[in-house]
Amino acid sequence: MARVLHISEFTKGGIETHLNEVLSYQSGRHDIYLMASEQNSSAETLQISRDRLQLYPYKRKPAYFVRAIKAIHRKVNEFKPDIVHVHGTFAGVFLRTLFFFKRQRPVVIYNAHGWAFLMDTKPWKQRAFAFVEKVLALRTDYIINISKHEYEMAMRYGLPAKKSGVVYNGVSDTIASSRPPFATQPDKINLLYVGRFDRQKGFDLLLEVFNEHHFANVQLYLVGDTVLEEVSYIFPENTVKLGWVNNSEIDHYMRGCDAVIIPSRWEGFGIVAIEALRNKKPVIASNRGALPEIVSNGLNGYIFDFENKQELADIIKRLDKSSLKEMGQAGYDIFEQKFHSNQMNDQIERLYEAALQKRSEDSEGSEERTALSSDLS
Template sequence: MARILHISEFTKGGIETHLHEVLKYQCDNHDIYLMASQQDSNLDSLAIDPDRLHIYPYKRSPKYFIKTMQCIQRMIKEINPEIVHVHGTFAGFFLRTLFLLKRKRPIVIYCSHGWAFLMDTQPWKKKVFAGIERLLSLRTDCIINISQYEYQMSMNYGLSSKKSVVVYNGVSDAPDNHLLPFNVNKDKINLLYVGRFDRQKGFDLLLEVFNDHQFMEVTLYLVGDTVLKEFDYDYPSNAVKIGWVDNSEIDRYIRACDAVIVPSRWEGFGIVAIEALRNKKPVIASNRGALPEIIQHGVNGYIFDFDNKEELANIIQGLNKNKLEMMGETGEKIFYEKFHSDKMNKQIERIYADALKKQGDLYPVTVNKYV
């Protein structure tokens, strides 16, 4: 048993699902604590006792960064963790910057949950982000990549192969509650989008394709909302905006629809895709990031070229309920083979165990050891 502190900038979105699965598993095996910001965090849904949960005031603004780092420093001093498992780019920056000039520190396990240098941004920014990650990796014992794509790209940007591993995100079995949240028109194709309404998730492209083509035989259900910024979108007439849904209820919404659509512009992984698979629902996904590692075109869903929006339009126009149902059955088998949370959590446990054995030394681990 180890004393472990998890740190996350916020928890809303896919990171909430990941944290829930990890904390639920680790609470039986370790002494667990969690730090998360007050902003954009669904704190009641996380599998951790309230007395082990530390919330800090925060906004993504420079004037909050120093205060956040001070909160983290106090928490580390108070609980003296053996391992700090940090989630996300900003949380990783706050924690590891504290350790740059310190010789004595706990073991640091870092997962960006999507590299900043892989975002759709200017090349010079990508180089800056990669340079910061290389510097901070000096105070990191293990870097978890959530896909082979993320791993390979991090190697291209100069991160250490000796510290880097691949651990696919995973989710547990779907809950047994089959009560659907709304009635759908069974004569139509019912598609579900789940996630933030932002550029990264390709939400603008999705609405643009639906506004351009109408798709009179399709209804698009939208679960989620904006997170860090407010945007005004032109919603198509056949879209139903639902808003944020508690993570424990997501499966009911997935089951109500025929397929899930994940049109991301960049994506470290795409947890909603494997949530769809566990519910026997195929996924229509872009060809970005890790999504082609999860979805096989024509097998458990469809992959479209993000740069060719007509491909997405043609896929939607050609959807067939019987074909979607067959792909959903295949998708469930793939889920249990590759993306169940038991596999993810056992891999993380092995990383912790190896890190504790090699504490104080260089951390010589190869990616193939955990895949």
């Protein structure tokens, strides 16, 4: 059993799903603790006891960055973890900056959950983000990439191959429920979007397509909202805003719909996609990031070129319930083979064991070298 401190910036959204899977698995195996910001994190929905959770005051502003680093420093000194498992770019910067000039530190496992240098931004910013990641990798024992695409791009930007590997995100089986599925219109194709209403997720593109084409036989349900900033959108008549719902409720909405749509501009992984496969729902996804690793075009959904809005519109126009149902069953088979949480948690557990073993061997080697040096003097 190891003492494991998990650190995250925000948890709302897909990262909460990931954390809950990991925390639930580790709760009986390790002595675990979680730190996350008060903003966009919920003690009620995180799968960890309240006495094992610290929500620190935070906003994404420089003044709060220093406070976050100080809060992490205090918790590290108090908890004395064997492993710090850090989630997300900002949390990764806070934690590893703290350790940068310290000789003694716990094992650091880092998962960016989507590289900042792969965002749709200016090239000089991408290079700057990559440079920071390469520097901070010096104080990292292992870097988790959440897809092959993320790994390949990380290698292209010069991150250390010896410290890097791929661990796909995973989710558990659905929980049996007597509750009926979410009520939808049986005479229409019912599509579901789940996620933040922001540019990364391609939400603007999705609404553009629906506003331009007015699909008469399609109803679009929207689970989510804005997170970091308020944006004004024009919602077509055949959309229904449902707001944020607890992750435990996602299956309820997915079971009632015919397919899930994920139009992301960039996507490190796409947990919503595997939640859809778990519920036997096909996925309509952009060709960005890891989504083509989850969705095989024509088998368990459709892939469209993000740069071609008409391609997405054409896919939506030709959808039919019978084909979608067949794709949903194929998607469930893929979920069981590749994206179940058992595989993910087993891999993380092996990483912990290997990292702790290497740290122990390095420590023993250092002691031997010190003893030899003392004997020679």
